Amino acid sequence: MRIDKFLKVSRILKRRSLANSACDSGKVFVGDKAVKPSYKLKVGDVVTIEFLSGKLTFKVLSLNEKASKEESSSLYEIIG
Numbered sequence: 001m002r003i004d005k006f007l008k009v010s011r012i013l014k015r016r017s018l019a020n021s022a023c024d025s026g027k028v029f030v031g032d033k034a035v036k037p038s039y040k041l042k043v044g045d046v047v048t049i050e051f052l053s054g055k056l057t058f059k060v061l062s063l064n065e066k067a068s069k070e071e072s073s074s075l076y077e078i079i080g
Helices: 003-009 016-024
Strands: 028-030 046-051 054-060 076-078
Touching (some): 003 028
Antiparallel strands (some): 028 046
């Protein structure tokens, strides 16, 4: 699954366009590498997003393109 779609489906970011702009501006990292919106995310990847107020780091547990609102929090585990 593309990382921009995952960020929207998991409800970490509200809109896919917001996820795209975060990736394009170098604020989304997988491991220690900045990624583009088209990056293919895999289960087990550790993703870091930089916000103005700090960082959010999480591990991808599942890839489900049609996750409901209730299922969205089970797609990842917050690390720090």
